[in-house]
Amino acid sequence: MSKKIEISLLLIATMGVMSGITIVASLPLISKTFSEIPNIEFLSKMMLTIPSIIIAISAPIAGILVDKYGRLKPLYAGMALFVIGGSSGFYLDNFYYILMGRAILGISVALLMTSSTALIGDYFDEEQRHRFMSMQGMSIAIGGIVFITMGGLLAEWDWSYPFVVYALPILFIPLMIGALYEPKVHKHTQTESSMDGSLLSVYITAFFSMVLFYMLPTQLPYLIINSMHGDPKTIGFVISIAMVFNAITARQYSRLKRRFSYMQIYIFTFAIFSIGLFIISQADGISQLFYSTLFIGMGFGLIFVNTNSWFLSKVPPQKRGKASGVLASSFFLGQFSSPLIFQPIVDRYGIQGLFLIISIVAISLSIVLLIKDLKIDKHQRRESE
Template sequence: MMSDAVVRVVPSRAATAQSVSLILPVILPVMAAVLVAPVIPDITRAFAADPNAGLLVPVAITIPALMLALFSPLAGWLADRFGRKRLLVAALLVYAVCGVAPIWLDHLPVIILSRALLGICEAAVMTCSTALICDHNQGRERARWLAMQSVMASLSSIPLIVIGGLLGEQNWRTPFAIYGLAVLIVPAVLLLVEEAPREADSPAGGIAGFPRRRFAIIGLLALAASLLFYIMPIQIGFLLAMQGITSPQKIGLATATGSLAILAGSMIFRRLSRKGTMPAAATFACMGVGLLTMVLARDFAGVVAGAVLHGFGWGIALPLLLTMAMAGLPFDLRGRGTGVFMGAVFIGQFLSPLSVAAIDGVLGGLVPAIKVFAVLSLLLAIAAAVSLRETRTDD
């Protein structure tokens, strides 16, 4: 197996600044998902004259995640073929333009098109920044920065929702201006990030050594973990409403507490990353027990406890599975591997509410539907322990 690319050793501060610059872009997909969520009702009212507004507005909100899922593998191939840094800079610039475009657009189909292009840019941003993190870090340092990337994604959602709501008080178009801040990341990338040199003995764009079986297993587990995770932030409000708790403040507190548990999981992941496959099994077990706790809880504290267990499992799952996927992958396949992994994660995000709604329709209730996914998560804990028993987490 080929080793990781040999990269030029840089001073500690410069290496840290480079890695920080590469975890910042993870905010952008989160921004696309949550920033405009508080103004969805206002957007629907603004286009009330359109008979399809009830369908098109949700499509405009969710289509970036779908495009990210579909185009991440292509972005990975382009990153391997033409370089990560140039594609990252170009994607950041186009992201900013597409992000702010709805401020001036007056037709829903055109807004949907701009949001679709935004998602394609997110695919390139996430794939290139993650591949560069893996290019410039090995072993425990790689695990550290992948965990920090997960932490950044989780924690940024909370202030972004608040900012979106505050700006939405002015006008439904105002929150879209925040997308323009993506251009501020460009100077940091240009000045602080280096393109890693290509391995001399690895032909550009080669696919012969791509570990298809390993990525099939890890990709399916990543898709499942993502699908299971997004049940909590999307459905927790409905579960609390069943207990008569409809206060936005309490719903926000429960969601935020679950998100903080992701931070704890991501930090503990660094200590577990060399412990074999048991952490992968434990993550699905935590998510399954967390979901069961949420639906069986009789009070607010019980639901929050379930959300904490659930978030803790996800906090370990994402960086752990990504580290397993990238371990030992040579430079010329690393972008492709990152793209496949990111595609799996965001397909899971897109399918999560659709899957819950489908099972809800069959079983006639949200609680039995979530119980099904809790049992599935526990079964996946066993599957992860078996299927990943020979998978490495180091380089």
């Protein structure tokens, strides 16, 4: 397979992570700039999560368009909408218009995700696909580090400058036009429309995992800026370091899985995640936040890989396409719901109070799963005797 094709698809993959975290460092500055708007702190957080709900809603429609019109037309339409909607914060000065631009960004990502995923299935055989998905995971992690850092540095000059990053895909287009081609045969299979009830626990886990993950980009910037008097650059560095540990830990997942069950990995994951949240809840300075990044990064480096692996172990091949769509919707609905769920707690107890409460929830969940795992292990030993 052509290296240009692989590079093109990897660049598209980085656009997914670019859509979410590039403007994280700007959120507190946006809320100050538009401080005359009621509930602006909450609304500015929604600027980060509105694309998620739009993706969850529009992805099935995007899939229909990809089937009907081919892969490349929706892909290039998504590229155009990505640049227009994503960069809207740079050339617009009305908060609600920028919010509309974020919704357009969500539509664009839905088009990009569905068309690029279809192209991966069309271009690669099974063995090639496994190798490519490995590269894609690393590219997404590296992209996350680059874009969150870039956004933090640009926000130092002005809150609107990180939105310029969304125009970068213009540079990708010449490579894509020269490399990508419309497959002659689309490899689609019809799947059952009903959701397998046995996967419900996976979908719930995916939803709440993303709710917890989005505490970091939606809550931590306000703690750093408003309570610890930090700057946007610091926000980018803290989250980037967490993502470094995320990538390193995810690479070790296969080794862990050979020794531990899915439940045992969840036990460990929620325990170390709880430690990271507790450190944040007790921090009285920015330097202490960096200690939490090891535990936060490790936790999320495992939880998403473990959830996806658990999902693939349960879903039958003939339902994998439809079920994967539901799984994606679960993740993106979790992103959207995170600030909605946690804002009442923040209003009552503050951001550090929120981190303390969720750290208690996480360690409690770890203990419950540990007790359940011990009971299962004890039952299995009795049966083997």
